[in-house]
Amino acid sequence: MDATALARWQFAITTVYHFLFVPITIGMSFIVAFFNLMWVRTHKPEWLRLTKFFGKLFLINFALGLVTGIVQEFQFGMNWSDYSRFVGDIFGAPLAFEALLAFFMESTFLGVWIFGWGRLPEKIHMACIWLVHIGTVLSAYFILAANSFMQNPVGFRFNPDTGRAEMADFLAVLVNKVQLVTFPHVITASYMTGGAVVMGVALWMAMKHSNAKTAEGTKSTDDAAEASMYLKATRIGAWVSLVASLLVIVTGDIQGKIMTEVQPMKMAAAEAIYETQTGAPFSILSVGSLDGNEATRIIEVPGLLSFLATGDFNGKVVGINEAREMEKALAAKVSDQYGPQVAALVQDETYTPVIPLTYWTFRLMMGLGFLSSLISIAVLWATRRGQIPQGWFWRQAAIWNPLLPVFAISFGWIFTEIGRQPWIVYGLMTTATGVSPRVSAGEVLFSMVVYTLLYAVLAVIEVKLFLTYVKRGAEPFEDPRDHADADEDAPLQFAY
Amino acid sequence: MTLPTFWFIVIGVLWTGFLVLEGFDFGVGSLLPALGQGRNPADTEKRRRVMLTTIGPHWDGNEVWLLTAGGATFAAFPHWYATMFSAFYLPLLLVLVALIVRNMGFEYRGKRDNDAWRRNWDWCIIGGSILAPLLIGVALTNIVRGLPIDADMEFSGNLFTLLNPMSLLGGLVVLGLSLTHGSFFLALKTEGGIRQDAQALGTKLGLGTAVLAVVLLLWIGLTNGTVASWITTALAAVALLAAIFMNTKGREGWAFIGTAVTMGMAVATYFLVLFPNVMPTTLTGGTSLTIENAASSPLTLTIMTWAALIFTPIALLYTAWTYWVFRKRLGTHHIPKPVAVS
Numbered sequence: 034m035d036a037t038a039l040a041r042w043q044f045a046i047t048t049v050y051h052f053l054f055v056p057i058t059i060g061m062s063f064i065v066a067f068f069n070l071m072w073v074r075t076h077k078p079e080w081l082r083l084t085k086f087f088g089k090l091f092l093i094n095f096a097l098g099l100v101t102g103i104v105q106e107f108q109f110g111m112n113w114s115d116y117s118r119f120v121g122d123i124f125g126a127p128l129a130f131e132a133l134l135a136f137f138m139e140s141t142f143l144g145v146w147i148f149g150w151g152r153l154p155e156k157i158h159m160a161c162i163w164l165v166h167i168g169t170v171l172s173a174y175f176i177l178a179a180n181s182f183m184q185n186p187v188g189f190r191f192n193p194d195t196g197r198a199e200m201a202d203f204l205a206v207l208v209n210k211v212q213l214v215t216f217p218h219v220i221t222a223s224y225m226t227g228g229a230v231v232m233g234v235a236l237w238m239a240m241k242h243s244n245a246k247t248a249e250g251t252k253s254t255d256d257a258a259e260a261s262m263y264l265k266a267t268r269i270g271a272w273v274s275l276v277a278s279l280l281v282i283v284t285g286d287i288q289g290k291i292m293t294e295v296q297p298m299k300m301a302a303a304e305a306i307y308e309t310q311t312g313a314p315f316s317i318l319s320v321g322s323l324d325g326n327e328a329t330r331i332i333e334v335p336g337l338l339s340f341l342a343t344g345d346f347n348g349k350v351v352g353i354n355e356a357r358e359m360e361k362a363l364a365a366k367v368s369d370q371y372g373p374q375v376a377a378l379v380q381d382e383t384y385t386p387v388i389p390l391t392y393w394t395f396r397l398m399m400g401l402g403f404l405s406s407l408i409s410i411a412v413l414w415a416t417r418r419g420q421i422p423q424g425w426f427w428r429q430a431a432i433w434n435p436l437l438p439v440f441a442i443s444f445g446w447i448f449t450e451i452g453r454q455p456w457i458v459y460g461l462m463t464t465a466t467g468v469s470p471r472v473s474a475g476e477v478l479f480s481m482v483v484y485t486l487l488y489a490v491l492a493v494i495e496v497k498l499f500l501t502y503v504k505r506g507a508e509p510f511e512d513p514r515d516h517a518d519a520d521e522d523a524p525l526q527f528a529y
Numbered sequence: 530m531t532l533p534t535f536w537f538i539v540i541g542v543l544w545t546g547f548l549v550l551e552g553f554d555f556g557v558g559s560l561l562p563a564l565g566q567g568r569n570p571a572d573t574e575k576r577r578r579v580m581l582t583t584i585g586p587h588w589d590g591n592e593v594w595l596l597t598a599g600g601a602t603f604a605a606f607p608h609w610y611a612t613m614f615s616a617f618y619l620p621l622l623l624v625l626v627a628l629i630v631r632n633m634g635f636e637y638r639g640k641r642d643n644d645a646w647r648r649n650w651d652w653c654i655i656g657g658s659i660l661a662p663l664l665i666g667v668a669l670t671n672i673v674r675g676l677p678i679d680a681d682m683e684f685s686g687n688l689f690t691l692l693n694p695m696s697l698l699g700g701l702v703v704l705g706l707s708l709t710h711g712s713f714f715l716a717l718k719t720e721g722g723i724r725q726d727a728q729a730l731g732t733k734l735g736l737g738t739a740v741l742a743v744v745l746l747l748w749i750g751l752t753n754g755t756v757a758s759w760i761t762t763a764l765a766a767v768a769l770l771a772a773i774f775m776n777t778k779g780r781e782g783w784a785f786i787g788t789a790v791t792m793g794m795a796v797a798t799y800f801l802v803l804f805p806n807v808m809p810t811t812l813t814g815g816t817s818l819t820i821e822n823a824a825s826s827p828l829t830l831t832i833m834t835w836a837a838l839i840f841t842p843i844a845l846l847y848t849a850w851t852y853w854v855f856r857k858r859l860g861t862h863h864i865p866k867p868v869a870v871s
Binding site for chain 1: 578579581582585586587588589590592593595596597599600601603604605607608610611612613614615616618619621622625626628629630632633635636637638639640641681682683684685825826828829832833836837840841844847848851854855857859860862863864865866869870
């Protein structure tokens with residue numbers, strides 16, 4: 034494998050891994066902040082216990098999202114230095130904004146929230162976790178604005194004197210139409226994920242307590258109270274996840290239409306249709322090589338692809354063959370427009386992404402997402418009027434449902450990034466021309482192996498610790514106000 | 530002053546902020562074996578927890594200064610960012626690994642009451658806290674010393690180019706400053722045995738670092754110094770000696786400010802020596818990266834300037850507030866029972 038392929042693999046591994054933790058962080062920070070708000074408003078012990086229980090799980094997850102995020106910011110310069118040179122004038126600004134506006138807020142107020150129990154007025158303490166949540170959302174905005182520039186470069190001009198793309202309109206970069214739909218899609222997917230994690234964990238605990246019997250074989254009132262607390266969290270998680278998933282569908286639908294408009298190849302690649310057609314069907318499954326010769330669709334919904342792409346069941350959808358010609362024409366056009374410096378950046382042999390990958394990741398994204406929505410509905414139904422379901426199915430739902438949206442998001446990102454290939458910046462620069470020219474294949478291979486091994490070890494540690502803390506359950510209630518402003522020499526409520 | 534020059538100064542300020550803030554938490558992490566050694570295992574554990582808790586609310590925010598320095602370099606000087614980060618590929622990989630294992634150590638160490646678990650994370654914290662400032666010092670000194678950068682602004686050396694005596698000394702100085710600064714921070718933020726031990730160790734570390742730092746800054750000054758850089762060199766030396774003196778007098782706050790000023794003046798010296806380059810080349814026929822040829826367009830720099838002017842004071846304000854919230858000195862009696870998870 035050459036240095037470019039290795040750098041792409043490394044970017045894929047580190048980014049997909051990073052983004053396993055990010056949506057959970059965004060979604061769970063919202064729900065933990067909500068529990069904290071309910072505690073401050075009602076002072077009912079269960080809200081504090083839920084805040085602390087899910088707060089700990091949130092922090093176990095947050096740590097990995099944080100450390101893997103540092104790699105991301107360095108990686109552009111380390112592995113993609115020519116990309117950084119060519120678009121840094123535009124791409125660097127959102128990253129700097131992200132650090133200045135979001136990272137400072139997120140990390141500073143998280144530190145105060147973790148260590149501030151009993152040291153601050155409770156309303157100010159609660160405000161800290163809300164600021165953490167706002168920080169995560171702001172962070173997502175800026176990094177998605179940067180990604181949206183790669184999907185649909187706007188607000189730039191080519192400067193022949195410096196030989197690079199330069200900022201022409203920063204506002205245009207921030208309100209890129211791809212960004213305006215990608216941001217809500219990613220954020221709602223994150224709420225969906227956070228809700229699914231809370232729902233899964235809480236449902237498991239509710240079932241555990243409602244099953245528990247005392248030594249005499251009777252049910253204890255303590256367990257009943259515990260089960261009812263977790264049931265409340267289950268339903269909150271399920272509602273957040275369900276409502277968010279509906280918004281994911283709405284924003285995803287709009288996104289599909291905008292994607293069809295700015296990158297026709299990606300929609301064609303999502304369905305692996307080669308010939309342009311009207312009333313194009315959408316296949317749920319297919320067998321065959323997807324190379325346009327003999328792909329056999331197993332289940333097809335007539336006109337659905339046209340509807341996804343255009344909003345009309347009879348709409349025209351550009352096929353891969355025509356999209357390829359359009360990309361060639363685009364490359365020729367920018368070559369004419371900007372001259373030889375850019376012409377060298379837009380040459381590719383195929384102008385086509387890896388079709389089986391786009392085809393299957395698109396289906397996995399939607400399929401896992403829909404499945405998770407259905408499970409949320411089922412859980413809400415099964416837990417109506419204070420009931421707690423039992424049995425194999427619900428245990429499986431509790432265990433696997435948190436993972437479904439996480440992996441749906443991974444597949445979504447793989448789809449959207451692979452579907453853009455061969456471009457690193459659509460229509461302006463190919464991925465192969467963005468790589469660091471002096472970093473050798475051996476160096477990239479080495480770093481890739483290091484990251485992969487390190488991340489694998491950390492994942493094992495994280496999951497084990499997370500499960501340990503789930504099994505431990507919520508701690509008994511201890512009123513933080515009892516300690517506030519107490520004896521200067523009393524032990525802290527939290528310390529490392 | 531031109532916009533690129535202003536941003537050159539901003540990058541210097543960001544590095545200063547990073548070294549002053551993360552410097553002390555690097556120091557505290559590195560000093561875990563030296564100062565976190567009690568009369569018995571239980572005392573050792575409590576001392577370590579006190580040390581880690583003094584930096585607990587702050588280290589994450591401190592590290593954002595590094596991310597902001599990186600992000601600001603990307604936005605304001607894309608060529609500088611691209612050349613620097615790809616040139617230091619393997620050292621930066623190690624810095625990232627160091628930061629990852631150390632940060633995980635902070636977050637996870639106390640999550641189980643289990644000696645093996647704690648010892649493993651302690652090694653991650655100690656190793657990461659030593660390695661990161663050492664390598665960052667090597668990298669920054671290499672920039673000032675000059676690197677073989679060709680006409681395409683690409684680094685044409687290899688790992689061994691980076692491992693030269695001056696840069697290795699630079700690494701030791703940044704590590705030494707972090708250790709001294711960390712000792713003074715612990716003396717300022719703790720009470721009881723740790724405070725006394727940190728004071729005593731701080732003086733020794735400070736004197737050792739002062740010798741190394743003076744050699745390094747003289748070396749750099751005699752190679753490339755300017756009048757201004759000699760002034761900041763002198764100020765750095767005076768601040769460090771004053772810090773050590775204040776420490777021996779038990780004036781911990783002044784000692785801490787003294788090492789902070791030392792770091793600021795050391796960064797100022799580096800940047801004054803660099804000016805007007807950002808990455809000078811050692812190759813004849815190579816292209817030095819300068820403030821002008823590495824910079825972003827005027828529009829980007831203008832946008833970034835407004836953002837920095839508006840949002841940096843806000844960030845500074847709430848950061849300062851967190852130090853006020855956690856102003857209380859900590860002793861082993863403040864440490865709660867370990868979490869009931871084995």
